[in-house]
Amino acid sequence: MIELDETDRRILRALWQDATLGAGALGRSLGLSQPAAWRRLQRLRAQGAIRGRQVALDLETLGFGVTVFLGLRLATRGRLGLEDFERAVSAIPEVQTVEHVLGLYDYRLRVVARDLADFERVLRRRIMTLPGVGQVDANVLLSEERRPGPLGTG
Amino acid sequence: MIELDETDRRILRALWQDATLGAGALGRSLGLSQPAAWRRLQRLRAQGAIRGRQVALDLETLGFGVTVFLGLRLATRGRLGLEDFERAVSAIPEVQTVEHVLGLYDYRLRVVARDLADFERVLRRRIMTLPGVGQVDANVLLSEERRPGPLGTG
DNA sequence: CTTGAAAAGAACTGCCT
DNA sequence: AGGCAGTTCTTTTCAAG
Numbered sequence: 247m248i249e250l251d252e253t254d255r256r257i258l259r260a261l262w263q264d265a266t267l268g269a270g271a272l273g274r275s276l277g278l279s280q281p282a283a284w285r286r287l288q289r290l291r292a293q294g295a296i297r298g299r300q301v302a303l304d305l306e307t308l309g310f311g312v313t314v315f316l317g318l319r320l321a322t323r324g325r326l327g328l329e330d331f332e333r334a335v336s337a338i339p340e341v342q343t344v345e346h347v348l349g350l351y352d353y354r355l356r357v358v359a360r361d362l363a364d365f366e367r368v369l370r371r372r373i374m375t376l377p378g379v380g381q382v383d384a385n386v387l388l389s390e391e392r393r394p395g396p397l398g399t400g
Numbered sequence: 401m402i403e404l405d406e407t408d409r410r411i412l413r414a415l416w417q418d419a420t421l422g423a424g425a426l427g428r429s430l431g432l433s434q435p436a437a438w439r440r441l442q443r444l445r446a447q448g449a450i451r452g453r454q455v456a457l458d459l460e461t462l463g464f465g466v467t468v469f470l471g472l473r474l475a476t477r478g479r480l481g482l483e484d485f486e487r488a489v490s491a492i493p494e495v496q497t498v499e500h501v502l503g504l505y506d507y508r509l510r511v512v513a514r515d516l517a518d519f520e521r522v523l524r525r526r527i528m529t530l531p532g533v534g535q536v537d538a539n540v541l542l543s544e545e546r547r548p549g550p551l552g553t554g
Numbered sequence: 555c556t557t558g559a560a561a562a563g564a565a566c567t568g569c570c571t
Numbered sequence: 572a573g574g575c576a577g578t579t580c581t582t583t584t585c586a587a588g
Contacts, residue, residue: 247463258457265419265453268564282573284565297456299419303412303549307448309401310550315501315508317471317539332545342549347469349539354469358550385471385503391486395457395496396464396512422582433556438583 248293253278255397257286258295262394265299310358312365313387316373317351321380328352330377338372351383402447407432409551411440412449416548419453464512466519467541470527471505475534482506484531492526505537 250258256276260267267275273283290296305313320327328346335344335355343356357373359365373382404412410430414421421429427437444450459467474481482500489498489509497510511527513519527536 248461250462258455258462261455262457263454265455269566270564279574280564281566281575285573288566294458294461297458299453299455300417301412301415301419301453302451303416303551304448304451305549307402308404308412308551315499317504336545336547339547339550342547344545344547345469345539346542346544347539348542350471350537351539354539383504385499385501385505385508388500388502390500391490391498393490393493393496393498395459396493397457397462424581434582435557435584436555 248295250295254286254290254295257283257290259394259397261296262397305358309360312359312361314357314359314365315385315387316355316357317383317385318353318355318376318379319381320352320378322378323352327378331379334376338368340368340372402449404449408440408444408449411437411444413548413551415450416551459512463514466513466515468511468513468519469539469541470509470511471537471539472507472509472530472533473535474506474532476532477506481532485533488530492522494522494526 253276257272260272260275269284269287270280272278272287273280276283278286287296305311320331331353332344332346335341335353338357340357340359341355342358343354345354346352347354355373357365357368359368369382369384373379407430411426414426414429423438423441424434426432426441427434430437432440441450459465474485485507486498486500489495489507492511494511494513495509496512497508499508500506501508509527511519511522513522523536523538527533
């Protein structure tokens, strides 16, 4: 865990919105010179605050119009059960996110499909056949808003 | 919705892992020349397949060690109820994601906090006071795996 | 599609306040 | 910590096959 000043937080917030910004552009928007912004970037990366950069793909455009969140309970909850389950779920390409959680569910999955018929196929042939799967709850995504998170207050 | 060939899919998969790759590096890893890879990138962006680039922040390192998923049902479900709720939830910095869903819940929130005590504060003072909030279910994140999604199968 | 090269811009270094 | 000036490298763009 590291300490950030307000300038660092501004840098991270700006990069969160658009990671294509370089040290020069960042410096201009913050009133810093290019090398000064560059040195802060280096430090933030060395400290591990920035893990990497990813493209945000537009799944709608790519033909995947349906996103469904599944909440799963396992019937068998031993250590082997978890490992078997995780190995099997990792082999399903339509699963975008696997979250191991504590609470009402054991696992939460984010699943994308081309349409509802495609999703039904994934659900019946892939999800329901996972080892140890018990109860399955589903929520269909209507719209989603992603926000920069608590860096503003930090 | 657009058509992709296998090379396009490879490009998107590579960028999903590391968006810092430029046209040159992409071309080398795919057996294309730098201008050829560059033109494909341009096309993919023009078609809207690539929405943008984001940094992946390491929330642990930044001091936010607790992530909780909330499933919410609203007590009042009219149009005004939804708008009031969305406006209010957008003002909570600890809320990273707001998903409007169809199913067991009306909304799903991803909430980050420094620790469980901090999370309790957010839950009591911010979440439970949201307009129209009914039932609230919680799941605490233990571990998470993100995967490239269904681009491999196309 | 390729290679090659020129122009532009970004990244990085050293030295100074 | 930040700024300035200069060097090096990559990306971008164009020409030609």
